[in-house]
């Protein structure tokens with residue numbers, strides 16, 4: 001197995017417009033480029049919580065996960081969203097397998113901050129499992145619901161909700177991936193005037209967060225990009241709504257924002 005692994009985070013925000021991303025993933029597979037996919041699905045979780053008349057609370061752009069929220073996040077991310085992606089990939093000739101962070105203890109986590117409820121920080125990534133799947137020719141498609149190692153059975157759920165951007169950053173770092181690519185629903189990280197920033201280093205990124213220019217879902221994306229870039233050299237945040245955004249990124253890396261360590 002070579003180490004030219006590409007880790008791709010597909011934003012839930014771009015799901016539904018993902019037709020060419022699925023084609024691009026199958027094309028990468030045909031070209032022998034190993035890819036690992038992590039997907040979000042925050043909007044679908046919010047929709048399902050709405051159907052169940054349960055509110056969604058956010059603190060600093062991060063979802064607060066109560067027990068119902070954890071069950072819905074597990075059902076939606078590891079079920080509805082994950083299986084839809086895998087079915088789509090298989091349908092167009094890909095060879096994909098859907099797993100969550102719980103399966104094979106892929107992602108082991110601990111409670112991050114009790115104020116956020118059942119939300120975890122990743123402690124360990126089981127890369128052997130991913131390597132085994134890739135060696136067998138599968139694209140692993142991962143939902144970030146994780147295994148809670150720090151709770152005694154009977155003392156609470158053994159599952160934790162982990163932000164998918166955070167999971168993507170940790171997986172890319174653990175695999176020493178060649179590149180981490182975030183496909184999202186905006187052209188890149190924008191400055192205070194709404195212009196896309198071509199590059200960001202750690203200081204510039206933290207300044208944008210501190211000044212409130214970067215908010216909500218872009219915060220964990222940038223921090224995870226910084227985390228991954230410590231190992232991978234760089235991370236990319238690009239517009240996943242553009243046709244063939246992923247293939248274009250692999251071929252020429254134009255547009256979007258590059259995060260350096």
Ligand SMILES: Nc1ncnc2c1ncn2[C@@H]1O[C@H](COP(=O)(O)OP(=O)(O)OP(=O)(O)O)[C@@H](O)[C@H]1O
Pocket residue numbers: 010011012013014039040041042043164165183184185186188189190191213214215216217218221
């Ligand atoms: N400075 C900024 N530049 C660009 N986007 C920003 C900025 N600050 C906040 N954002 C928001 O971040 C959003 C992208 O993060 P979001 O979490 O919504 O999407 P995602 O991570 O791709 O999807 P999901 O969370 O479902 O996986 C953008 O649509 C934008 O509204």
Ligand SMILES: [Mg+2]
Pocket residue numbers: 011040042165217218
């Ligand atoms: Mg997000």
